[in-house]
Amino acid sequence: MKQVLAQAMVLGLALVAALGLALPNAAQAQGGPLRIEITEGTIEPMAYAVPSFVAETPGAQQYAEQITQVIADDLTGTGLFREIPRDAHISRITSFESPVQFADWKAINALVLLTGAVSEQNGRVTVKFRIWDVFAGTELGDGMQFAATSDGWRRLAHKVADQVYSRLTGESGYFDSRVVFVSESGPKDQRAKRLAIMDYDGANVQYLTDSRSIVLAPRFSPNGERVLYTSYESGEPRVHVLNVGAVQSQIMSAGGGVMSFAPRFSPDGSKVVYSVTSGSNTDIYMRDLASGSTTQLTFTPAIETAPSFSPDGSRIVFESDRSGSQQLYVMPASGGEPTRISFGQGRYGTPVWSPRGDLIAFTKQNQGRFHIGVMRTDGSEERLLTASHLDEGPTWAPNGRVLMFSRETQGASGTSSLYSVDVAGRKLTRVRTPDGASDPSWGPLQ
Amino acid sequence: MTYLSKALMIAAALGLAACTSGDRFGAGSGADGYGAGAGANAGIVPGSANDPQSPAYFNQTIGDRVLFLVDQSSLTPEAQATLDAQAGWLMTNSDYLAVIEGHADEQGTREYNIALGARRANATMEYLISKGVAPNRLKIISYGKERPVEICSEESCYAKNRRAVTVISMGLGS
DSSP states (O other), X not given: OOOOOOSOOOOOBTTBOOOOOOOTTOOOOOOOSOOOOTTSSSOOOEEEEOOOOEEOSGGGHHHHHHHHHHHHHHHHHTSSEEEOOGGGOOSOOOOTTSOOOHHHHHHTTOSEEEEEEEEEETTEEEEEEEEXXXXXXXXSSOOEEEEXXXXXXXHHHHHHHHHHHHHHHSSOOOXXXXXXXXXXXXOGGXXXXXXXXXXXXXXXXXXXXXXXXXXXXXXXXXXXXXXXXXXXXXXXXEEEXXXXXXXXXXXXXXXXXXXXXXXXXXTTSSEEEEEEEETTEEEXXXXXXXXXXXXXXXXXXXXXXXXXXOTTSSEEEEEEOTTSSOEEEEEETTOOOOEEOOOSXXXXXXXXXXXXXXXXXXXXXXXXXXXXXXXXXXXXXXXXXXXXXXXXXXXXXXXXXXXXXXXXXXXXXXXXXXXXXXXXXXXXXXXXXXXEEEEEEEEEEO | OOHHHHHHHHHXXXXXXXXXXXXXXXXXXXXXXXXXXXXXXXXXOTTSTTSTTSHHHIIIIIIXXXXXXXXXXXXXXXXXXXXXXXXXXXXXXXXXXXXXXXXXXXXXXXXXXXXXXXXXXXXHHHHHHHTTOOGGGEEEXXXXXXXXXXXXXXXXXXXXXXXXXXXXXXXXXX
């Protein structure tokens, strides 16, 4: 296990500074076999136990139970971990400082034990936790604590889960992150759409626009502060930029009579790639946000759309039907000759470069079915992760290990929902949203 | 044209203008609301579907829309026949402007379908121009798969959703 852990981490949430606390008796982080390899195709989920965190102040009981539940939901939701139910537990954890009875946890085959405590004081919630390697009888890394205002308690839980995930997989987590998406209501022929933002697990939904105009395909900026989206507010589809904090939007480019859509930020947030339709032709353009200068990147009479930068900013993957059907191409970010990378059966669209740089996710349409899939950036090792009547528009979790996408059910009463799936295709999960939902864009780890 | 019929046509056009603002604009169901200014008298009622100069006649008798094959934007012979009649009407009724809305069925990704709808709308517009309609009276917009008129997930519905709809409105100068 890598020695990456601080004695205590200070977390600023909602402008409230957290107290740092060096936990006593913290065991040394150590190397060991307790590690889950998340790239393997099929694995046995790692069994863990998480007894309800101890409430250390009178007002903390409810937070302790809720935080423990969210942590368990995060971990179990990955498909990498399996929670041993509480009614199987032998030991009870009544104090954060009590010695752990490892034999009791070994007896129920828990490989990992997570213990924690929650306190609440003056509207602030503090959570501290330790991760234990049950069979080695040692602590995995050092204990940590996080604090926030009480309305940020879910983020505290996600922070803890991210630490557990990180220590057990060696990867960064993705639970303390948000997703911007399109909230949908109404039947298919009168569907109302508005932009919304939520926690990655569907909690804390907030609406960013009303439903007067069609809104499509929001995309987070790399730092999560801005959102690009396409709106019909002016009558025709145009790219807009919205400041998430101020909930203020503006049309990105001036000039009427032009349809623009499918925008995405560059990795440094300074540029936007997007499509412009002129007549029957759709090409890809890049706009420098500071100078407002615009560069045309593709020049064929075909449909070129859905551009996405590589994480180093040097290349752009996009879709084009220049060959006669939708296929994926990679070109230098400055434009230039593209290389086709998709060659399988069917049509390929909406490519998205993984933040790790290793894979490109896409929507594939073949024989009346839609799939979310991944391939290496040269097009090799294509793997389809889902299949349904209509799956589309994948977006990467900030650690590049999970995808979220839209799934529309078949028929006159069809509705759209968000799903997530890990890159190995093991765990498909529906993300609960209050209404229908589509076009997710996963923001950065907060 | 009598003063009254002109007034009724303007009323009908205003009804259309209201119809084209905001959310309803994309419905593509151009017949909605046209009867409002038409009255209920028998015979040729100005503004009604049996008044050849009315938008209702354009929408219902000539046909305001043409359909396309899967993932295609070329005009079928049937579509060309409809557009020939649309062009004739637009040349006769030169006070009207038209927005051509391109649409796709749900079998396709969202971005591609916006581009495909634009191709369909543009093919329609170019055909009308080739038949003599002034380009400055025409404009295109694509709704991709966002505004289906039929909602089943079968070819019978998809066929009706793959369409270009010519939505006419009274020009500002008239």
